[in-house]
Amino acid sequence: MNLRALLNALAGKQDSKDIAKERLRLVLVHDRTSVSPEFMEQIKEEIIKVISKYMEIDTANTVINLHKTEGTAVLEANLAIKAIRRPG
C-alpha cells in the first residue's frame, strides 16, 4: 500500500484504478468460464475416462455443470456409479 492508498482508505475512498482492477477480475471469471457445449462434453468424457479406471460409470446418467456466481465458478460433476472395481 502506498501513501495515497492509505489516505484513501482512511477517507473511505477507492482509487479508480482499483475499481477497474476489481471489475476486470470479476468479468474475467465469467469470460473464462463461458465454455462451449463441445468443450463441456470433452471435459465430461475425460472425467469419465479417468474415473472408469476405478469405478464403472453409468454414462447416461452422468451430468456435468459449470455454475457461475459473482466472483466464483464451480464445476459440478454427478457421476452415477454402477460398480466399484476391486483395487488391483
Add this chain to the structure above:
Amino acid sequence: MGAVIVITSGKGGVGKTTTTANLGVGLAMLGEKVVLIDADIGLRNLDVVMGLENRIVYDLVDVVEGNCRPKQALIRDKRYDTLFLLPAAQTRDKNAVTPEQMKKLCAELKEEYDYILVDCPAGIEQGFRNAIAGAERALIVTTPEVSAVRDADRIIGLLEAADLGDPKLIINRLRPDMVKRGDMMDIEDILEILAIDLIGVIPDDEKIIISTNRGEPVVANDNGSLSGQAYRNIVRRVRGESVPFLQLYKNSSIFSRLKKIMGLSG
C-alpha cells in the same frame, strides 16, 4: 529462415497498426529483412502509417488469388531498403482470403525474409483467423483500460487454442501521471490479471500522432521521444536481446521507499 509474428489485440484502436509499423522500421534499422503484411482487409491503414499509400499497385488479395507474384506486390519502404509492405485490399472483404492461403504465403515469405509482421484486424472472426494462421509468435497490444484488457484475455485464450502459446504483451498509451494518482491501472496490475510476459510499455505520446501525420514511424525519429525509445527497446527484445524496461515513473510507495532506506530492497 525468418519468423512470422502477428500483432493482435481483440479490441480495436489500441495501437496494432502503429506497433506493426514501428517494429518493422525498427527491425529494418538494424539491417533485418522485413515484410509487413496488412491483414486488415477492407480497412487498409498500414500503408498510410508507413507513408506508402501512393505506391500501391497490387495487394494481399491479388497475391493469394494469383493475379501477381508476392514479389510484385511488395512495396519497398522509402528510407529502409530491406523493409517491404504487402498492403491489404481495400475493396474486398475478409473472406477473400483463407487461413490456408495465409499460411502458404507466410511460409513462402519467411524463406527469404528475417521477419514477417502481420497487422491483425480488430475482432475474433475470419480476419483474426487469417492473420494468425501463418504466425508462430504473437504480440498482444492492450491499453490500461478494462475493455482492452478483457479483450486481450480473450485473445490469449484463442491463441492458446490455436497452438500459439506464449504470446508477449505490449501495454500501449500508458499515462504515468494518471498511474501516479491512481487513475490508471499500473503495469503490475495488468500483468497480474493476464499472467503473460511483458515485452514493452509505450507511453501515450503526441509524437506518435505527429509522426503518423507525416507517415514516418516515431521509432526512426531521433527526437528523444520516450515512445521512440520504447519501440526501439521492443525491437531488440523481439530479436532476443534482454533490455531493461524504461522507468516511466517512480514508484512512490512510502513502504518501498522505507524499505529502500532500510536496505531491504534494491
